[in-house]
Amino acid sequence: MRQPVIEVLFFASLREALGCDRISIETDTAITLDQLHAELKRRFPAERYRTLLDNNIRVAVNQELTTGVVRLNPGCEVAFLPPVTGG
Amino acid sequence: MYRSISVQQADFSSAEELDNLRNRARGGAVCLFSGIVREHFQDNAVTGLILEHYPGMTEKSIDSIVDQAAERWELSGIRVVHRVGQLAPGEQIVLVCCVSEHRREAFAACQFVMDLLKTDAVFWKKEHTASSERWIESSSQDHSAAGRWRTADDVKSDVS
Numbered sequence: 001m002r003q004p005v006i007e008v009l010f011f012a013s014l015r016e017a018l019g020c021d022r023i024s025i026e027t028d029t030a031i032t033l034d035q036l037h038a039e040l041k042r043r044f045p046a047e048r049y050r051t052l053l054d055n056n057i058r059v060a061v062n063q064e065l066t067t068g069v070v071r072l073n074p075g076c077e078v079a080f081l082p083p084v085t086g087g
Numbered sequence: 088m089y090r091s092i093s094v095q096q097a098d099f100s101s102a103e104e105l106d107n108l109r110n111r112a113r114g115g116a117v118c119l120f121s122g123i124v125r126e127h128f129q130d131n132a133v134t135g136l137i138l139e140h141y142p143g144m145t146e147k148s149i150d151s152i153v154d155q156a157a158e159r160w161e162l163s164g165i166r167v168v169h170r171v172g173q174l175a176p177g178e179q180i181v182l183v184c185c186v187s188e189h190r191r192e193a194f195a196a197c198q199f200v201m202d203l204l205k206t207d208a209v210f211w212k213k214e215h216t217a218s219s220e221r222w223i224e225s226s227s228q229d230h231s232a233a234g235r236w237r238t239a240d241d242v243k244s245d246v247s
Contacts, residue, residue, distance in 0.1 A: 012139050012211030013222045063144035085225040086208035087181050087201055
């Protein structure tokens with residue numbers, strides 16, 4: 001059975017800026033990314049939340065990068081990713 | 088084609104990796120690249136790096152890079168090892184090894200994988216010096232190096 005939560009992960013500079021690496025959003029129904037943002041805005045102080053709005057931040061749902069409108073179902077994992085670099 | 092990807096904290100032996108890959112992939116050309124943590128950033132001595140990753144997604148991102156290399160070149164083997172966690176200057180950070188029949192493919196594939204690791208692999212790198220710390224982003228040179236490989240078709244489907 002799906003858990004009635006959406007797990008939200010923050011990495012690297014975002015984890016530091018927000019002061020946490022993950023939060024759980026309880027929901028029985030699917031929500032939009034905009035609705036998720038509204039919830040995050042409610043949970044974090046304004047200057048911390050603002051770091052999630054940077055144009056360079058990408059969003060992955062269940063470890064796949066998203067483009068455009070997405071439905072976030074209960075049980076899914078959403079990750080906010082600052083610019084990556086390996087090698 | 089034999090392929091193997093590891094994301095790990097532990098150091099690795101390039102010699103062992105090379106032997107292992109050669110036992111699994113035949114070919115007349117083996118190209119091995121090893122990346123080392125640099126000792127300096129601009130004029131500052133680097134005291135260390137921290138590499139963060141997203142378990143699962145990081146491996147998938149490397150897998151996708153290896154897929155692309157395998158589509159482009161006739162290869163019999165690719166091995167990628169990428170370290171995470173705390174690393175000191177002089178330590179190995181990454182290994183890419185490609186095996187093919189002839190050198191051209193092995194050289195090109197190795198460079199391709201490294202170029203895309205810089206821009207497409209899901210890692211975050213924080214560099215410490217005696218007086219500061221900063222998150223490193225892939226540079227414009229990194230992006231143009233990776234961009235060189237993109238064909239006109241890739242660019243078309245990449246517009247977002």
